[in-house]
Amino acid sequence: MGAKSPDQAGRGARAWQLLLLVPFVGTLWVPFYDSLEPHIGGVPYFYWYQFLWIGIGAVITAVVYFATRQPEP
Amino acid sequence: MNDVDGVALAVFVALFALVTVLGFVAARWRKADLDQLAEWGLGGRRFGTMVTWFLLGGDLYTAYTFIAVPALVYGAGALGFFAMPYTVITYPFVFVVMPRMWSVAHKHGYITAADFVRGRFGSSHLALAVALTGILATMPYIALQLVGIQVVLGAMGIRGDLPLVIAFVILAAYTYQSGLRAPALIAVVKDAIIYVTVIAAVIVIPLKLGGYGAVFDAVPPKKLLLAPEQMSAYSTLALGSALALFLYPHSMTGVLSSSGRAVIKRNTAMLPAYSLLLGLIALLGYMAIAAKVGSSPAYADGFGRYGANFAVPALFLDAFPSWFVGFAFAAIAIGALVPAAIMSIAAANLFTRNIYREFFRPECTGKEEATVAKVVSLVVKFGALVFIVAMKKEYAIAMQLLGGVWILQTFPAIVVGLYTRWLHWRALLAGWAVGMTVGTWMAWTLSFKAPVFALHLGATVVPGYAAVWALIANLVVAVVGSAALNAAGMARGRDATATADYGE
Numbered sequence: 001m002g003a004k005s006p007d008q009a010g011r012g013a014r015a016w017q018l019l020l021l022v023p024f025v026g027t028l029w030v031p032f033y034d035s036l037e038p039h040i041g042g043v044p045y046f047y048w049y050q051f052l053w054i055g056i057g058a059v060i061t062a063v064v065y066f067a068t069r070q071p072e073p
Numbered sequence: 074m075n076d077v078d079g080v081a082l083a084v085f086v087a088l089f090a091l092v093t094v095l096g097f098v099a100a101r102w103r104k105a106d107l108d109q110l111a112e113w114g115l116g117g118r119r120f121g122t123m124v125t126w127f128l129l130g131g132d133l134y135t136a137y138t139f140i141a142v143p144a145l146v147y148g149a150g151a152l153g154f155f156a157m158p159y160t161v162i163t164y165p166f167v168f169v170v171m172p173r174m175w176s177v178a179h180k181h182g183y184i185t186a187a188d189f190v191r192g193r194f195g196s197s198h199l200a201l202a203v204a205l206t207g208i209l210a211t212m213p214y215i216a217l218q219l220v221g222i223q224v225v226l227g228a229m230g231i232r233g234d235l236p237l238v239i240a241f242v243i244l245a246a247y248t249y250q251s252g253l254r255a256p257a258l259i260a261v262v263k264d265a266i267i268y269v270t271v272i273a274a275v276i277v278i279p280l281k282l283g284g285y286g287a288v289f290d291a292v293p294p295k296k297l298l299l300a301p302e303q304m305s306a307y308s309t310l311a312l313g314s315a316l317a318l319f320l321y322p323h324s325m326t327g328v329l330s331s332s333g334r335a336v337i338k339r340n341t342a343m344l345p346a347y348s349l350l351l352g353l354i355a356l357l358g359y360m361a362i363a364a365k366v367g368s369s370p371a372y373a374d375g376f377g378r379y380g381a382n383f384a385v386p387a388l389f390l391d392a393f394p395s396w397f398v399g400f401a402f403a404a405i406a407i408g409a410l411v412p413a414a415i416m417s418i419a420a421a422n423l424f425t426r427n428i429y430r431e432f433f434r435p436e437c438t439g440k441e442e443a444t445v446a447k448v449v450s451l452v453v454k455f456g457a458l459v460f461i462v463a464m465k466k467e468y469a470i471a472m473q474l475l476g477g478v479w480i481l482q483t484f485p486a487i488v489v490g491l492y493t494r495w496l497h498w499r500a501l502l503a504g505w506a507v508g509m510t511v512g513t514w515m516a517w518t519l520s521f522k523a524p525v526f527a528l529h530l531g532a533t534v535v536p537g538y539a540a541v542w543a544l545i546a547n548l549v550v551a552v553v554g555s556a557a558l559n560a561a562g563m564a565r566g567r568d569a570t571a572t573a574d575y576g577e
Contacts, residue, residue: 013577020165027158028312030304036297042286046298050157051352057161058345061168065338 013068020064023057077230084399085229085406088266089240092259092407096247099254108440110184113252113447114422115330118179122339124257125331128415129340130347131260132327133318136221136409137214139267139354144381146358147367150296152303154355155310160348163315164341171319172334173491176576181569185419186325187427190486195566196498197431202505203483204427207322208453210476211420214321215457216469218409218416223461224379225402228386234462240406241413245454248414249447253330256414263411266404268350274360274401275353278392282363288356291363302536306525309537317481317540320488322419323412334576354385361388413454421449471521478516478524478540482508485544485551491575498566500554508547515539 026032033049040048103119105112120128138156145153174189183189187207191200219237226236247255279285289297299307318324331337366372366387375383389401425446430437437445460469486501515526516539526539 017169020168023165024162027161028308030299030307034299034304036294039286042284042289044289044297046151047154047289047356050154050161051349053161054157054345054348054352057164058342061164061338061345062342064168065342069335 016064016067019060022060023053026056027053078395078398080395081229081399081402082231084396085403088262088400088403088407092262092410093243093247095258095262096244096251096255099247099258100251102251102254102258107250107252108443110422110425110439110442110446111182113443114418115184115326116253116257118330119332120257120330120336121332122336122343124261125327125336125340126343127260127264128253128257128330129324129327129344131256131263131408131411132323132415133344133412134267134347134351134408135214135218135412136405137217138351139405139408140221140224140382140385141217142351142355143358143361143385144383146355147361147384148358148381150292151299152307153358154352155307155314156355157348157352158308158311159314159318160345160351162311163318164344166315167319167328168338168341170488170491171328171337173575173577174325174487175328175331175334175337177491177570177574178329180574184329185322185423185426186320186483186487187423190490191427191431192569193490193494194486194498194501195568196502197427199486199498199502199505200427200431202502203486204423206479206483206505206509207320207423208420210480211322211416212453212457213460213469213472213476214323215413215416215420215454216460216466217473218413219457219461220382220466220469221409222406223466224382225386225405227378228375228383228390229399229402237462238458240410241454241458244410244414245417245451248417248450248454252447253326253415253418256411256418257330259407259414260411263404263407266400267408270401270404271350271353273397274357274389274392278357278360278364278388281392282360288359288363292359306536306538309541310524313481313538313540313544314477316484316488316544317477320480320483322423323416326415326419326422357385357388361385364388364391366391413457417450417453417457418446420453421446424449471516474521474524475513475516478512478543479509481540481544482512482547485548489551494565494568495555495559496551497555497558497563499563500551500558503554504547504549504551507550508543511546512539512543515542 027050033046035046036044038045100107103117105117107113111117142153142156177189181192183192185204187200187204190203191197222240223237279288282288319328328337361384366384367376372383372387375387389398393401425442429445430442482505485496485504489496519526524538525536526542527534527536528542
């Protein structure tokens with residue numbers, strides 16, 4: 001990768017950080033998941049959906065971390 | 074039920090003794106001058122990724138959480154699951170905001186959030202408001218950790234306040250001596266046994282009950298989903314709690330004790346492991362319904378004393394052999410000690426830095442600062458103990474509920490303050506006062522028993538978390554007030570920080 005100016009790096013980091021809004025949308029809009037069907041392994045949708053978001057949230061944060069990582073001073 | 078279970082008690086006491094030794098040994102860990110507040114109260118800002126993970130995990134996911142979340146699910150059903158979206162969204166928020174706090178605190182030697190507010194807005198009064206809010210919100214939270222210990226002691230057949238007093242005196246002694254190093258070291262053990270307990274519980278108990286399908290089938294269908302009028306309550310509870318979590322002094326202490334920005338960011342991707350644990354623990358509430366512990370005569374006494382908070386202990390007693398009951402209960406009790414220690418340290422830091430030094434002894438030395446903080450940490454814990462022993466635990470629960478509403482009112486000064494100082498400190502102070510008043514009034518109309526206030530907007534009624542409504546009022550006052558003060562040309566305080574100090 002070529003060297004980026006601090007300004008470019010800052011703009012790029014902010015763009016990546018927009019990804020962090022996705023978990024807010026996925027979990028705060030309750031009508032997305034307030035339903036029993038489909039069940040998975042006997043677990044209603046309402047529950048496994050929210051468990052799934054724990055994983056998705058962690059992956060998104062990890063992606064943003066690696067994408068915006070800068071050498072520590 | 075009224076007999077003391079010898080095997081369970083022996084395992085419990087042995088584990089408790091182990092962490093007591095660790096608490097005292099911690100003073101020698103990464104040896105430094107514990108007569109300096111940054112060493113005693115922040116562990117020297119040297120904790121790396123793993124220690125911070127254990128520390129924050131032990132700090133945020135408290136014993137009371139492990140008792141109260143499944144208790145809420147047991148009683149109220151789906152609504153109790155707001156803890157899941159809450160912990161999903163709190164980390165992306167922390168990822169963006171808290172590294173800025175770490176950088177500016179590191180640069181200027183800030184130990185508390187109120188230190189930052191003092192530096193940023195040049196107002197000791199706004200800092201005082203932030204510090205008092207933090208202390209007020211933390212005290213009942215410590216008291217509730219005691220409730221967690223009380224419930225498991227009671228479940229082992231131990232009555233009376235003496236064992237609780239002994240546990241807290243031990244805790245107070247090693248916190249005094251070792252500072253933040255003690256809970257950091259103990260958190261490693263605590264988390265290990267919590268993980269073992271929960272993993273065992275979520276495998277063994279459903280097997281006994283006929284699988285997860287059978288567990289969900291045993292729950293009344295109405296409890297499994299949110300009613301339409303509960304949806305806005307659910308999401309505002311999640312949002313308000315997520316924004317408030319890291320404003321609590323004990324979370325801030327955890328953040329500031331880490332060794333760098335990257336440590337905080339890495340942790341936001343790793344801490345969801347605890348959220349997974351919390352989600353599984355919440356399901357224990359349904360398992361307690363499926364196991365019908367509530368109608369078993371063996372546990373009637375426990376439910377009579379502790380209400381729904383007895384659901385998880387009853388479930389464990391029902392499902393596990395004695396030795397593992399002792400192990401699991403030790404996990405909960407030790408799970409209370411870690412946050413109680415960090416909370417008392419955080420409250421002590423606030424008192425020392427933003428009240429004692431600011432208003433009484435501006436010239437005090439580092440050693441004097443550390444000594445005052447150590448003594449205050451004792452006073453805070455003693456206060457919490459008196460709270461629980463002398464008063465009804467309902468008061469502590471009501472106060473903790475209020476504490477959540479109050480702590481969110483520091484959001485504009487702390488979080489918005491990390492990005493801009495356009496807001497005027499007088500307007501922030503006015504917004505804080507309005508937010509505190511509105512939030513307290515809403516909680517009062519609900520008899521301090523529920524956090525969800527139905528807001529009437531013309532013909533529509535929106536039930537939502539009182540803390541969020543209060544924050545909106547707070548922000549409106551802060552913004553309108555700042556615009557007015559700026560237009561009037563009112564002077565601001567001096568900003569001790571520079572843009573580069575925030576590290577981006």
